[in-house]
Amino acid sequence: MKVLVVxxxxxxxxNSLKKLNFEVYSVSHYNPVDLNADHKKYTINDKFHxxxxxKYSEKELLNLSKEYVDLVDYIFVCSGxxxxxxxxxxxxxxxxxxxxxxxxxxxxxxxxxxxENLGFNVPVTYxxxxxxxxxxxxxxxKSVVVKPISGSGGIGVTNIDFQNTxxxxxxxxxxxxxxxxxxxxxASFIGSNFLCFNKQLINNNIYVGxxxxxxxxxxxxxxxxxxxxxxxxDLLGMNGIDFMLKDGIPYIIEVNPRILGTYxxxxxxxxxxxxxxxxxxxxxxxxxxxxxxxxxxxxxxxxSIDKNPFLRDIPQKGTYIEExxxxxxxxxxxxxxxxxxxxxxxxxx
Numbered sequence: 001m002k003v004l005v006v007x008x009x010x011x012x013x014x015n016s017l018k019k020l021n022f023e024v025y026s027v028s029h030y031n032p033v034d035l036n037a038d039h040k041k042y043t044i045n046d047k048f049h050x051x052x053x054x055k056y057s058e059k060e061l062l063n064l065s066k067e068y069v070d071l072v073d074y075i076f077v078c079s080g081x082x083x084x085x086x087x088x089x090x091x092x093x094x095x096x097x098x099x100x101x102x103x104x105x106x107x108x109x110x111x112x113x114x115x116e117n118l119g120f121n122v123p124v125t126y127x128x129x130x131x132x133x134x135x136x137x138x139x140x141x142k143s144v145v146v147k148p149i150s151g152s153g154g155i156g157v158t159n160i161d162f163q164n165t166x167x168x169x170x171x172x173x174x175x176x177x178x179x180x181x182x183x184x185x186x187a188s189f190i191g192s193n194f195l196c197f198n199k200q201l202i203n204n205n206i207y208v209g210x211x212x213x214x215x216x217x218x219x220x221x222x223x224x225x226x227x228x229x230x231x232x233x234d235l236l237g238m239n240g241i242d243f244m245l246k247d248g249i250p251y252i253i254e255v256n257p258r259i260l261g262t263y264x265x266x267x268x269x270x271x272x273x274x275x276x277x278x279x280x281x282x283x284x285x286x287x288x289x290x291x292x293x294x295x296x297x298x299x300x301x302x303x304s305i306d307k308n309p310f311l312r313d314i315p316q317k318g319t320y321i322e323e324x325x326x327x328x329x330x331x332x333x334x335x336x337x338x339x340x341x342x343x344x345x346x347x348x349x
Contacts, residue, residue: 004068006061007078008052011035011313012264016275017076025068027061029080032313039068049321053155056080062088076275077102078259085150095278096237097257105233105257106150109175112252118232120225121251123244124178134170143179145205146170152256157205180251182244185216187226188262189239193283194223196269198262200242201293209293209329212265213286222250229255238263238278264312264331265290293330293338295345297321303328303345310341 002023005013010028017024018036026037029044029052041064043057058081069075075094082089082102089099097105105111112125124141127149128134138144143161159179160168184200196213226241233255240256267274269286277284294313297303304317305328312329321327328345332338 001074002072003074003076004065004072005037005076005078006065006081007259008056008080009313010037010076010078012267013076013078013259013275016263016267016273019273020276022074025072027065027068028078029056029061030313031316033316034307034312034314041065046316047319049315049319049325051322052325058084058087062090074279076259076278079152079256079261081258082106083150083152083258087150094237096259097235097239101235102257103150105235105255106152108147108254109149111233111255112177114233115229115252115255118229120229121246121249123180123251123253126176127173128176129173131170131172134172134174134176137176141176141178145177145179147175147177149173149175155206159205177253180244180246182246184253185214185243185245185250186210186256186260186262187223187241187243188212188260188266189226189230189235189241190278190283191236191281192227192230193281194227195266195284196286198265203296207261207294208296209291210262210265211289211291211335212262212269213289218248218250225250233257238274261292265292268331289333291330291332291335291338293332293342295327295330295342297323297325297327298346299323301348303348305345310337 003017004025006027008029010026011032014024014026014037024037026040028042031042043060075092077094082099083106087103089103109127112122116122126137147157184202186198188195197216199211199214201209235257238259240260242253243250266286268290269288270284272284300323302318302320305314310332314328330338330341
C-alpha cells in the first residue's frame with residue numbers, strides 16, 4: 001500500500017506510516033535528516049533555512065504533489081495546507097477531512113460564529129475591515145487579540161491593548177477577539193473519540209510545543225460538549241480544539257481540522273501507532289506525560305546536530321538557520337531535561 005503525506009512538516013506522520021510498512025511519499029517544506037520517506041520532494045534549501053514567512057509556498061507543495069496523488073492509496077494532510085483563504089482545494093480523497101472542509105473550518109471567523117450560534121462558549125469576536133472598526137472594537141474591549149482570518153501555529157497573532165496603539169501595521173480584514181488571560185490548551189480527537197487534553201507551549205503567540213496528556217480540572221460535561229463540536233462540524237480523522245479558560249470555563253478559540261502538533265506526544269504516550277488509529281478510527285488512551293519543545297534559533301548561525309533519541313526534525317549538518325526559525329524538536333519526559341537540552345543546542349554544545 002502507498003500513502004502520501006503533505007504539509008509544512010511531514011516527518012512525524014511519515015515515520016509512523018513507515019512502521020506500518022507503507023510505501024511512503026512525502027511532499028513538505030522541511031527536509032530533516034530523520035524523515036524516513038521512500039520518495040520525497042521538499043522546497044527548503046538544505047543548507048540555508050531562511051524565514052518561513054518569505055520562503056513557504058503552499059502552491060509549490062500542491063504542484064509537487066500532483067505527480068504522487070494518483071499513485072497512492074491514502075493521503076494524509078498536515079499543517080500548512082488548505083488553511084489559507086487563498087488555498088486551492090483539489091478533489092483529493094483524504095484520510096480525514098477533505099481539502100474544502102479544511103479550508104472552511106480554518107476560516108476562524110466563520111467557525112467561531114457557527115459555534116457561537118450553536119451555543120458554545122467563544123470569545124467576543126469581530127471581523128474588522130478598517131481602522132475605524134478596529135478602534136471601535138478596542139474602545140469596547142480595551143485589550144484584544146488580532147489574528148489573520150485563516151492560518152495556523154499562531155503566525156501573525158498580536159496582542160494589543162488600549163494603551164498600545166501607536167505605529168500599528170494591520171493588514172485588513174482581520175479577526176479581533178477579546179483577550180482572555182489564560183494558558184493555552186487543546187483537546188485532541190480521532191473522529192468523535194476524545195484522546196486527551198494538552199497544554200500548549202506558546203511564545204509570543206507562536207506555538208512552540210505541547211505537553212500531552214495534560215490533566216485539567218474541568219466539569220465532566222466538557223468532553224461531551226467538545227465531542228458535540230466535532231459532530232456539529234462533521235469532522236473526520238484527527239482534529240483539535242484550541243481553548244482557554246475564563247473563570248474556569250473553556251472558551252473555544254479555534255478548531256484545527258487536520259493532523260495536529262500533538263501527534264507525536266500522543267503516539268508516544270499511548271504506545272500505539274497513531275496513523276493506524278486514524279485509519280481505523282480507533283480510540284486510544286494516552287497515559288504517560290511527554291513534553292514537546294521546538295527550539296528556535298536566537299541568532300543566525302550554522303548548526304550541526306547529532307542524532308539523539310530525544311531529538312526530532314534534525315537539520316542537515318552545517319545548515320545555516322536564520323534567527324527566529326526552528327532548529328530542532330525535543331521530545332522528553334520532563335520539562336527540566338527538555339530545557340537543559342534546549343540550552344545546550346543554543347550554546348552549540
